[in-house]
Amino acid sequence: MESLKVLYKVGHGPSSSHTMGPRKAAEIFLAKNSDAETFRVTLYGSLAATGKGHLTDTAIREVLEKSAPTEIIWCPEIVKEYHTNGMLFEALKSGEVMDQWTIYSIGGGNIASPEMPQLAGEKVYPITTAEEILAWCDREGKSWWEYVQDCEGDEIWPYLEMIWETMCRTIDNGLCNDGVLPGGLKVARKASTYWLKAKEYGPTVSNRSRLYAYALATAEENASGGEVVTAPTCGSCGVLPAVLRHLNKLNDYHTVRILRALATAGVFGNIAKTNASISGAEVGCQGEIGVACAMAAAAANQLFGGSPAQIEYSAEMGLEHHLGLTCDPVCGLVQIPCIERNAVAAKRAFDAAKYSMLTDGYHTITLDQVMQTMKETGHDLMAKYRETAQGGLAKHFPEC
Numbered sequence: 001m002e003s004l005k006v007l008y009k010v011g012h013g014p015s016s017s018h019t020m021g022p023r024k025a026a027e028i029f030l031a032k033n034s035d036a037e038t039f040r041v042t043l044y045g046s047l048a049a050t051g052k053g054h055l056t057d058t059a060i061r062e063v064l065e066k067s068a069p070t071e072i073i074w075c076p077e078i079v080k081e082y083h084t085n086g087m088l089f090e091a092l093k094s095g096e097v098m099d100q101w102t103i104y105s106i107g108g109g110n111i112a113s114p115e116m117p118q119l120a121g122e123k124v125y126p127i128t129t130a131e132e133i134l135a136w137c138d139r140e141g142k143s144w145w146e147y148v149q150d151c152e153g154d155e156i157w158p159y160l161e162m163i164w165e166t167m168c169r170t171i172d173n174g175l176c177n178d179g180v181l182p183g184g185l186k187v188a189r190k191a192s193t194y195w196l197k198a199k200e201y202g203p204t205v206s207n208r209s210r211l212y213a214y215a216l217a218t219a220e221e222n223a224s225g226g227e228v229v230t231a232p233t234c235g236s237c238g239v240l241p242a243v244l245r246h247l248n249k250l251n252d253y254h255t256v257r258i259l260r261a262l263a264t265a266g267v268f269g270n271i272a273k274t275n276a277s278i279s280g281a282e283v284g285c286q287g288e289i290g291v292a293c294a295m296a297a298a299a300a301n302q303l304f305g306g307s308p309a310q311i312e313y314s315a316e317m318g319l320e321h322h323l324g325l326t327c328d329p330v331c332g333l334v335q336i337p338c339i340e341r342n343a344v345a346a347k348r349a350f351d352a353a354k355y356s357m358l359t360d361g362y363h364t365i366t367l368d369q370v371m372q373t374m375k376e377t378g379h380d381l382m383a384k385y386r387e388t389a390q391g392g393l394a395k396h397f398p399e400c
Helices: 016-032 045-050 056-064 130-140 144-152 156-176 191-198 203-223 239-251 255-275 289-303 308-320 338-357 367-380
Strands: 010-012 038-044 070-075 086-093 096-107 110-112 227-229
Touching: 010 016, 010 156, 016 038, 016 045, 016 056, 016 086, 016 096, 016 110, 038 045, 038 056, 045 086, 056 070, 130 144, 130 255, 130 308, 130 367, 144 156, 144 255, 144 289, 156 191, 156 203, 156 227, 156 239, 156 255, 191 203, 203 227, 203 239, 203 338, 239 255, 239 289, 239 338, 255 289, 255 308, 255 367, 289 308, 289 338, 308 338, 308 367
Parallel strands: 038 070
Antiparallel strands: 010 227, 038 086, 086 096, 096 110
């Protein structure tokens, strides 16, 4: 598995796979073809189907048009075998193609291609399944975050501190911003309202309202193109920060505790990315919100003082109960049902962590089995339920 620096990225929404990935690809292609007279970019599959709502064309143009005029071609009917989020970049001079590059945005802001192995990051984690890492924890007498420490060294902690600071800054921005989100659906921001109402209720409702507010704040910032952290994606970026911020406000943890929880969450995100997928276009929203819930549940359980087995159980529940979740963004925007899903998943992660604390941590279905099930289920989903905005809620919203 790659470093957590690859999983946790700071960027701008609304989509890691549809915005951050294409932007990164455009930057690489421009560096190689800065003398091109024009550029032509063809988008395939899900990138073409929901790219306008996800601002894919805007992300690409912001990079390439600084150098030369850029044409975007939309081909949603063509789905490449390697991954549905395919892109063909072409550099032209005098009307002739001088260079071309086919690349894929595979989720979480990452790009890859079977012909370009150098795009893959350095593998720093030799063990890549939850079962093996849990066995390592038992054998070494250590916990999940210590596996990160052993593999990445001390240099990972300043990076995670920067990630945590960014998550908090995004929440603060989201709580302060009001108005209507861009895109035409006229979705009003609700985070600040939830935050204010939280002060009017008793502890139980107030605590839940604050948790919702943190998740909504982050997801709304993402929907408006604001700065967020992929956790593991932009579309699911509100779950983990909300849970960590909520627990930190309640218990005033030392920063090192939060960073260790971030490290633990990252291990589970990496397991999903390595053995299944975190791409909504590939496996549906179970790969985004489901994995984010698993990460947040594991992080919360660690903060509760859970054992390695209880932490794994928390993550397993967080993902298991999102199996089959479709990705059907209304009008191709990361707003409905995406924003609410972040808030609901944050609460579910919190519950999974508490549920696991009541057990000894041992259970019948393992996280690795759920990961494999998630991957198979995602591949069995019809394309219209995998971030194409052609089925589900998107189909039954006539305004689109």
